[in-house]
Amino acid sequence: MSTHPEPTADGYPAGVDWITTPITPAFVRGALDTERTERGLLPHRLPASARAQLPDAQIAMAESQPSGVRLAFRTDATTIELDAIRTRVAYRGAPPRPDGVLDLVVDGRLVGQATVDGGDVLTIDLATGARDTQRGPVGTARFSGLADGVKDVELWLPYNDATELVALRTDAPVEVAPEDGRRVWLHHGSSISHGSNAASPTTTWPALAASLGGVSLVNLGLGGSAMLDQFTARAMRDTPADLLSVKVGINLVNGDVMRLRALGPAVDGFLDTIRDGHPTTPLLVLSPILCPIHEDTPGPSAPDPSTFGSGQVAFMATGDPAERASGKLTLAVVRDELARIVARRRADDPHLHLLDGRELYGASDTEDLPLPDRLHPDAATHRRMGERFAQLAFAPDGPFADR
Template sequence: MSQPHEPVEPVPGPSGRTTTPITAELLRGALDLERTAHGVLPHRLPAWARAQCADGQLAMAEAQPSGVRLVFRTRATVVELDTLRTKTAYVGAPPRPDGVYDLLVDGRLAGQSHVTGGNVLMVDMTTGSAETRPGPVGTVRFAGLPDRPKDVEIWLPYNELTELVALRTDAPVETLPQGRRRVWLHHGSSISHGSDAASPSTTWPALAASLGEVELVNLGLGGSALLDPFTARAMRDTPADLISVKIGINLVNMDLMRLRAFTPAVHGFLDTLREGHPTTPLLVVSPILCPIHEDTPGPSAPDFGNLSAGRLQFRAAGDPAERAAGKLTLNVIREELARIVKQRAADDPHLHYADGRDLYGEADFADLPLPDRLHPDAATHRRMGDRFAELAFGTSGPFTADGD
């Protein structure tokens, strides 16, 4: 039986608003909460895991709050959230769109907004250098909400590091109890992180979670789905009723390992997950279609031809002949993942495999091509969310509520 709503002690604020302390009890989708000079910073990897890798790409990705949301119950008609964002920009390219905050009321999208100010991380793609330019705290404000008790969710931008400074409302806030829905823990690349989705609640994992009526913990880490042991241990230690791992594209586009290393690394990752979740439904998903890397190894290299027009695209910089030496392509990875899962499933009936091309394949590419040749756009995220929900949460799927 679920616990009753817990009131949060408010602090009187200006203009009749009350300020509610932002604590872990108000957050979903974060594995850690770091106190900063301005407030708190949600992390999607715990501190001990972050300490095991000094890679700047991983540090940026895990601190971007994809799938992280403030969740509470209130009858407030006005909600204000002060945040300090860090937005990424690229030298020579037009400014990227502002990150979006989605407001959901009783599970339905009721508003969208963004903040101004904040820091800017200026990246020079030609040299690999980056510089942070500081800026002020901004406020996202939602008004005109229905004057009745309601469940409120504020989904944070998936592509902006977001320090949470203050939450203000014109009525008291109560925490919502955990355990009302099953928890789905997912790990993948930038495509799972959000890539070019329209907003944080419309990334394909968020859409699939909504359709499957589950709580999402999204460990989609842009550029960092690399079979890292610390990620596997973080997932092992995270409570979850359902688990999926989407493996492949980052290993190719970073040219990180050969087939000889890939196979035992996959086994090791799955072994670690099973240490903490021995019988949890576990779905291994291979890469979606990406024509530049289907049969051509990585690395992926930026194509600056259209950068001045705001279009950064990618090309495959490997040589197809290098497959003979063990270099990975998406087709090589799909074949090996299917073989590994089939082998393990003989002793693990809760382990399942899905071909990523069932989420986005050749017909989809003809209809909705990848704008930068690597990442899906907003319409493709919606298609993938619908497809995954049917594949995983449907009547014959591994995540059906009846279990397997």
Template structure:
């Protein structure tokens, strides 16, 4: 910590935290969670437990006249055995909605994951201090967006002027659930994930429940969404159900109905948008499971393969093509009695021509430019004139 400022320390509480559904107090600080404790107790695997603790869309928000801000954090660095090193997570500071600084925590706890062996080993690391200086001295709205893909324990917030709670927002709250693509995989900054960009385009307050590998129609996720106040809801369903080889067609339809039924218990008339998968050539007509390409990893590259047998689709195995058809059918059926339910074909967000121009780098996740394209198209179709989230329709 520097000594050239008269620092004020502000407790990190839910009053200045947006985008998280829970704040866990630990021995080292507070840990934002994107699922509440009741849901976390029912998580059956380490992948989802890790993903929900990564603060995609989570940000500190406050008013201040401070010209300097410091944030102490303990970041969890992921190391994948055999894969290229991951870049450090990015923290972005916004002043009155405009980017005013970026920082990173180069050290922290380390989680070493061996996908082939199914093991994970953790090692504790140090607290790092992020510094943002040279901010304007007038009263302003400040947001610090946490890394979308790096679990972050918040230790202390210091400023050289007092901190006030953020102004009440008149923007609608948009609650979104999806897979690693919604989580932000391959995006390089927390405000560069497609949901964050779409929320900015649409003038909405984002709560992002996109979970890498975890959009699996889990009832505890549906209940968390049911119980979270929101004006607009969307669910992007399909890719994880396919690449996890989780269920067959017979189970998929009722699971979708059950998920939507639960959402409607808490949000009976809110606009609810069901989004089918974007194009992913490896799974368009080939079922899961999905697996890392070992030969590519041996060359220092990360790529994925679909390992299922297309002949098994006739017996009920799921592909993205099957999922899109089933989601369209379900929404059409339900919309007959639910005028606030809508469907968006994911191929409108990213389809064959987009893939020819902007291929998925690892055959599964979009790059930053594709995140921007998906965001622009989602904002146009959802928040734009005539869209289900358009202001005149709310």
């Protein structure tokens, strides 16, 4: 289990002979790039070529938050410390967000959780979009009481806090974990795939599904930023993977970024780019999960002022259902268009598949697991979605079956 041992006068747990191992990119799994900053090693989920083209601060923030990223090493240590600088996000006028959680997985089993204190705070004004960053000190996550013997360790970073990796300390030598031979699943989606309100990094729905399916996850879920961007498609094209999936829809609608005329060619172009690098890899297109406010009402979505100060800021759709006639998108329209595109493309691409997102979260689920802010699932819904995806995608006759 995770503990915080009583420190000595110098701040370290008593009775531990520390070995400090430099954190190099070789230890990092689930990131497409790393950056050496003045303070540590910062994982990125988009490569430098894509980051040079980022259009706004939202996707820059999202890609630097290490959803699915973990340190992988082999050791017989019983005590582990990670020094890191987190960047917490706070929204002015909204309740404080929970601390980001680190999950310690040993030989495939979750054995501990911890948080990193200190760090930077990025404050965002929901009304104006203004951003302000206050820098803070290095924090430490501590795990002790681990079982004796050599073990393979994965230290999963918080999905919602950018994390600069400063130092790894253990009470026994550490080496980079060998590749385990699992198939690699590369997934792209919105904040729901990024993690939204999951309990921890290993319980976002893609991480849970990957664990149940016995595959290694690379998560390109980018909060607010699943916009069919070509730089994301090129990143997927150039990343080695055995399984591919793209979850499309909610950000197109709640951002009101395109009309129906543009949607079909944009989806085709995104898939064409991926196929340039992965011509026969199983590729699963997921349509949106149910989101009642946008099923038949276009975006954009906006924070609902009536919920300010209530302890739970919720969102509302600001479009008009009548605007569908002029080509504005709703989730129902997007699902129909994705089904049409995939059906047409499958005539020449038998490795392309479609999964209706309502099979992961649909009308019957809104009764017992409503979306707390009307857009994002909670922790229990992430678990339900991950379990359902694993049952559907990794089934013997599913698109991700190990054949």
